[in-house]
Amino acid sequence: CSAIDACETSNGGCSAKAECRRTTPGNRVCVCNAGYTGDGIVCIEINPCLENNGGCDRNAECTQTGPNQAVCNCLKGYSGDGKRCTYISLCSQNNGGCSEFAICNDTELTERTCTCKHNYIGDGFKCRGNIFQELLRDSNTSRFYFHLEALSIRDIAGPGPFTLFVPRTDVLNNDPRVKDWTAKGVMAQVLRYHMVGCANLLYNDLKMITNITSLHGDPIHISYSQNSLVLNNKAEIILSDAVGTNGVIHVINQILVP
Numbered sequence: 001c002s003a004i005d006a007c008e009t010s011n012g013g014c015s016a017k018a019e020c021r022r023t024t025p026g027n028r029v030c031v032c033n034a035g036y037t038g039d040g041i042v043c044i045e046i047n048p049c050l051e052n053n054g055g056c057d058r059n060a061e062c063t064q065t066g067p068n069q070a071v072c073n074c075l076k077g078y079s080g081d082g083k084r085c086t087y088i089s090l091c092s093q094n095n096g097g098c099s100e101f102a103i104c105n106d107t108e109l110t111e112r113t114c115t116c117k118h119n120y121i122g123d124g125f126k127c128r129g130n131i132f133q134e135l136l137r138d139s140n141t142s143r144f145y146f147h148l149e150a151l152s153i154r155d156i157a158g159p160g161p162f163t164l165f166v167p168r169t170d171v172l173n174n175d176p177r178v179k180d181w182t183a184k185g186v187m188a189q190v191l192r193y194h195m196v197g198c199a200n201l202l203y204n205d206l207k208m209i210t211n212i213t214s215l216h217g218d219p220i221h222i223s224y225s226q227n228s229l230v231l232n233n234k235a236e237i238i239l240s241d242a243v244g245t246n247g248v249i250h251v252i253n254q255i256l257v258p
Contacts, residue, residue: 017043035067057085077110101127121245131164131244132157140239140251143169144191151188155215160246161200163212165220165231167255168238175255192216193258200247203229203240218258232256 003025006012012020014030018040021029030040037046046068048054054062056072060082064070072082079088090096090112091104098104098114102124105113114124122128132154135145144166148154156162172178181187193216201212207224214220223230229237231252239251 014040015043017045033067035069056082059085059087098124099127101129119245121243128242128244130157130160130246131162131242131249134242134244134249135164135166138242138249140168141166141242141249143172144194147172147187147191151191153188153191155192155197156195156247158246161198162247163196163199163201164247164249165194165196165235165237165252165256166249167194167235168251168253171253171255177255177257189216189258190255193218193220193256196220200243202243202248203237203250206237206250214258216258220256 005022006026006028007014007020007022011018012028012030014020014028015032015038017036018030018032018038021031023029032038032040032043035046036043038044047064048068048070049056049062049064053060054070054072056062056070057074057080059078060072060074060080062070062072074080074082074085077088078085080086089106090110091098091106095102096104096106096112096114098112099116099122101120102114102116102122105115107113116122116124116127120127120129128134132145132148135141135148148156156164178187181190193214195215196212197215199212201209206222206229210222211219212222221232223233229240231237235252235254235256237250238253242249242251
């Protein structure tokens, strides 16, 4: 006679995820494999995420990867190894994508608000100061700014409102008359002829009028035809409606001469 091996066929009736162990002849016990739980006849994968979030941080997601195995990944808005996750302030990097002239405030996870600082206007992502400041920030108008600074002309730094017609930087750099005007001491008059006080005139406003008076005192003639606004039948507005806190800037392609 030989002892019957109860585990010999069909894993002794144990689960495929269990080990069949012989005890006495004809008898056996079924023991679930590592990572499984049950009575050996039925073995179920252990999901570690079901208890204590699998050891992950409370601000992490636990994902089962196998029997009693899991990975931890920090939720959006947090950083770390999953076991420990810390809140990422959106405002802590690059001012949260807000303008350099805006205040960034974290409101909730993955959310923040951008608000322009005092004396600036805009949506928080783009904030503009007074038109005197804005001249310097745009390469098209920066040369005009330097001419104003050189002559200590600060009219447009006041409360305004002002409308400014600014010859593009390359026009001011290349026009030989600028040197002559500067030498003769009349450059300040030329610059003031490009400024209009007590008016915040946008492009569409300019289309409705034919004459305005400059800070220099002389009038500027305005005409609109073929979808173009032209000043003194000569200088065309090529960029418009750069709005600041105290007025608006329009860029023109020629110098206006009083």
